[in-house]
Amino acid sequence: MDDLMAARATMAFSLGFHIIFAAIGMTMPFFMSVSHWLHLKKGDPVYLELTKMWMRGVAILFAVGAVSGTVLSFELGLLWPQFMEHAGPIIGMPFSWEGTAFFIEAVAIGLFLYGWGRMKPWVHWGTGLVVGISGFASGIFVVAANSWMNSPTGFDWEDGQASNIDPVAAMFNDAWLHQSIHMQVAALQAVGFAVAGVHAFLYLRGRNAKLNLTALKIAMAFGAVAALVQPLVGHFAGERVAHLQPAKLAAMEGHFKTTTYAPLTIGGIPDEESETMSWGLEIPGALSILAHRDPSAEVIGLDQFPKDDWPNVMVVHLAFQVMVAIGMLMAGLGLLYFWFLKKKTLPRWFLWALVAATPLGMIAIEAGWIVTEVGRQPWIIYEVFRTEEAVTPMPGMVYHFVLFLVLYLGLAAVTTWLFWRQIQNTQQKLESHG
Amino acid sequence: MVEALVFFIAASLLLYILLGGSDFGAGILELIPAKDRREKQKHTINRAMGPVWEANHIWLILIVVILFMGFPPVFTKLMVALHIPMIALLVGIVVRGTVFTFRHYDAIQEPVSQRAYTWLFGLSSLWSSYWLGVIAASLTRGTIPVRAEAFQEAYLDPWLGWYPASVGLFVSGIFCFLASVFLIGESRDDERLQEHFRHRAAAFNVAIIFLGALVFFASLGEQRSLATEFIGHPLALAAMIVATVLFVALWVSMSREKVMLTRIVASGQVVLILFGWWIIYRPNAIITTEGALTFYDAAAPEATLRQLLIALVVGSLLIFPSLIFLLRVFKFTGSSEESE
Numbered sequence: 001m002d003d004l005m006a007a008r009a010t011m012a013f014s015l016g017f018h019i020i021f022a023a024i025g026m027t028m029p030f031f032m033s034v035s036h037w038l039h040l041k042k043g044d045p046v047y048l049e050l051t052k053m054w055m056r057g058v059a060i061l062f063a064v065g066a067v068s069g070t071v072l073s074f075e076l077g078l079l080w081p082q083f084m085e086h087a088g089p090i091i092g093m094p095f096s097w098e099g100t101a102f103f104i105e106a107v108a109i110g111l112f113l114y115g116w117g118r119m120k121p122w123v124h125w126g127t128g129l130v131v132g133i134s135g136f137a138s139g140i141f142v143v144a145a146n147s148w149m150n151s152p153t154g155f156d157w158e159d160g161q162a163s164n165i166d167p168v169a170a171m172f173n174d175a176w177l178h179q180s181i182h183m184q185v186a187a188l189q190a191v192g193f194a195v196a197g198v199h200a201f202l203y204l205r206g207r208n209a210k211l212n213l214t215a216l217k218i219a220m221a222f223g224a225v226a227a228l229v230q231p232l233v234g235h236f237a238g239e240r241v242a243h244l245q246p247a248k249l250a251a252m253e254g255h256f257k258t259t260t261y262a263p264l265t266i267g268g269i270p271d272e273e274s275e276t277m278s279w280g281l282e283i284p285g286a287l288s289i290l291a292h293r294d295p296s297a298e299v300i301g302l303d304q305f306p307k308d309d310w311p312n313v314m315v316v317h318l319a320f321q322v323m324v325a326i327g328m329l330m331a332g333l334g335l336l337y338f339w340f341l342k343k344k345t346l347p348r349w350f351l352w353a354l355v356a357a358t359p360l361g362m363i364a365i366e367a368g369w370i371v372t373e374v375g376r377q378p379w380i381i382y383e384v385f386r387t388e389e390a391v392t393p394m395p396g397m398v399y400h401f402v403l404f405l406v407l408y409l410g411l412a413a414v415t416t417w418l419f420w421r422q423i424q425n426t427q428q429k430l431e432s433h434g
Numbered sequence: 435m436v437e438a439l440v441f442f443i444a445a446s447l448l449l450y451i452l453l454g455g456s457d458f459g460a461g462i463l464e465l466i467p468a469k470d471r472r473e474k475q476k477h478t479i480n481r482a483m484g485p486v487w488e489a490n491h492i493w494l495i496l497i498v499v500i501l502f503m504g505f506p507p508v509f510t511k512l513m514v515a516l517h518i519p520m521i522a523l524l525v526g527i528v529v530r531g532t533v534f535t536f537r538h539y540d541a542i543q544e545p546v547s548q549r550a551y552t553w554l555f556g557l558s559s560l561w562s563s564y565w566l567g568v569i570a571a572s573l574t575r576g577t578i579p580v581r582a583e584a585f586q587e588a589y590l591d592p593w594l595g596w597y598p599a600s601v602g603l604f605v606s607g608i609f610c611f612l613a614s615v616f617l618i619g620e621s622r623d624d625e626r627l628q629e630h631f632r633h634r635a636a637a638f639n640v641a642i643i644f645l646g647a648l649v650f651f652a653s654l655g656e657q658r659s660l661a662t663e664f665i666g667h668p669l670a671l672a673a674m675i676v677a678t679v680l681f682v683a684l685w686v687s688m689s690r691e692k693v694m695l696t697r698i699v700a701s702g703q704v705v706l707i708l709f710g711w712w713i714i715y716r717p718n719a720i721i722t723t724e725g726a727l728t729f730y731d732a733a734a735p736e737a738t739l740r741q742l743l744i745a746l747v748v749g750s751l752l753i754f755p756s757l758i759f760l761l762r763v764f765k766f767t768g769s770s771e772e773s774e
């Protein structure tokens with residue numbers, strides 16, 4: 001593995017790891033707040049039990065998210081110093097706001113976790129809600145920073161130097177809106193389904209039916225709505241990408257040759273050598289409609305770009321297919337959920353389907369980030385600055401990669417083990433209480 | 435504008451050292467617990483640090499963000515030349531933050547895993563404190579290369595040496611001292627534990643004087659010697675002398691069991707030491723092999739600095755009231771009530 005590949009692998013792995021914890025940290029506080037609110041309103045102890053169960057999970061996951069996020073703020077400079085030297089003044093603004101939001105989140109989580117019985121109940125409830133709101137805001141700020149790399153604005157670029165910097169224009173670049181909505185909805189969707197899946201499993205195993213069903217319903221209220229909204233948001237994002245980064249869209253769709261009436265290829269294996277797709281199911285004209293709302297519209301293919309500027313088509317296309325397929329599946333499950341809810345029955349087979357869907361949202365998030373990040377290559381700042389120019393001169397990056405790989409895999413293992421103990425323990429307690 | 439931003443860096447650094455430092459120090463103290471008070475000490479540290487540790491560490495992120503947005507060449511030079519100590523610090527930060535939380539939230543509290551958490555927490559706290567000191571010392575050694583080809587020169591020389599190592603130990607000592615002083619006030623429900631922390635504070639107090647002398651001694655082998663620069667600058671020298679003399683005030687205040695006064699005096703000492711360091715090196719951000727890089731040289735364009743300052747001012751207006759609320763809610767109440 002050469003140094004550039006190792007640096008990219010480190011960044012990909014650090015982000016891929018952090019994003020799971022970040023997604024949970026910025027959405028689960030809302031689930032918790034709903035349950036806490038129900039407890040304060042109705043006084044039923046099952047809601048309190050659920051709030052505390054989720055709170056213990058959030059505490060652990062938030063800590064992992066916080067420290068892995070700290071690592072990322074350093075990694076930007078450790079891995080991509082040349083990038084940060086140029087980009088820092090342009091795109092530091094959302095990071096400075098993210099810092100503020102994260103600070104408030106850290107204060108609020110301290111208040112919420114340790115504040116039982118020390119504040120008026122509704123003030124305490126409010127601190128939990130602030131955790132969610134500030135976490136959600138940090139997510140938007142960080143994605144805004146990333147979106148600038150896809151749609152760089154707010155500066156002039158001459159002779160390898162930026163001038164006329166406008167940080168506000170850079171933050172509100174053309175890609176920030178669709179990227180942040182897409183990500184925030186994805187987080188609600190993925191975490192909603194993941195939480196529902198775990199509680200569906202516990203319910204099916206015959207454990208504390210009331211608590212687990214309540215938990216499932218709260219989580220699905222977020223997850224199912226998000227899953228139904230997401231296809232629309234995704235479509236909006238796709239249209240923006242077609243406009244802003246045609247090379248990325250072409251790689252996503254495995255679209256090599258510029259044509260009118262461009263077909264949509266479902267599945268399929270792209271071959272960069274021969275510039276063809278095989279094994280895919282083609283729907284004539286559909287890509288033109290999706291990208292430009294007109295079957296006769298021309299969709300720019302990869303042939304419009306020198307091969308040096310192509311992203312890895314295989315990776316981007318497959319990741320995109322995985323994301324879309326999962327999104328469709330989850331939207332279907334969301335629809336079924338509401339249908340069953342209306343019929344006031346949740347059949348066991350459907351609950352098992354939710355169990356099977358537990359990791360799907362997270363897989364889709366990872367796939368989506370692969371599309372965004374790999375799809376932008378070979379650029380770190382789209383059509384301005386190449387990733388290979390940005391990488392640290394430090395040799396031996398492979399050791400850096402292996403170190404964090406081992407550290408994070410270890411953390412993931414311990415976190416999983418802790419959750420297993422958590423669930424064991426809660427169930428025992430509940431059963432001994434009767 | 436540059437001055438205002440440097441003020442925010444200095445303030446964040448100071449708060450990180452005082453608040454984050456007590457947190458690191460508390461971890462190190464767990465490696466050397468009171469013999470018959472091991473559990474009680476752990477409990478006290480959990481209660482005192484649990485609600486605040488995450489907030490205490492965001493000062494560091496704030497410094498990183500101000501540097502990369504406002505003073506990007508400083509940030510990138512540090513991240514390249516000090517790559518190895520930065521990674522060492524990060525590993526420590528990851529391990530101690532997670533292990534501290536895991537210890538508290540592990541649903542099944544049994545001796546073997548609890549001991550492992552405590553041991554890892556202590557070790558990673560010491561490790562992180564040490565590397566923070568090494569990094570701090572390396573900023574102003576004049577060893578950060580502007581251009582370097584050889585690995586040794588580019589990535590090892592900037593931070594290798596007796597001087598950075600001695601500062602690493604000094605910083606660890608300061609953190610232990612701050613933590614001991616802080617924990618005196620947090621253990622008012624246990625006379626003997628309080629006595630234990632008072633002894634620890636006194637011991638680390640003496641240790642800092644020796645470690646400080648060690649730092650000065652080690653710096654004599656440097657191109658730029660901290661010792662001669664401290665002595666050569668009247669204000670820095672005065673700050674150092676006052677900090678040393680304040681030890682008397684600290685001991686008196688401790689023996690009279692004035693908790694708040696002791697905390698203020700101890701913080702004052704640390705502020706004075708930092709002030710001395712700052713007065714010598716300002717307005718330099720880092721010192722490279724080819725001379726000083728000042729904050730003025732490294733500053734980003736005006737438009738960026740303005741936005742950064744707006745974010746910091748508005749951020750402070752939001753953050754400080756909430757921090758004060760946090761501290762008020764969790765100010766020592768003497769109850770041993772836990773979140774569960």
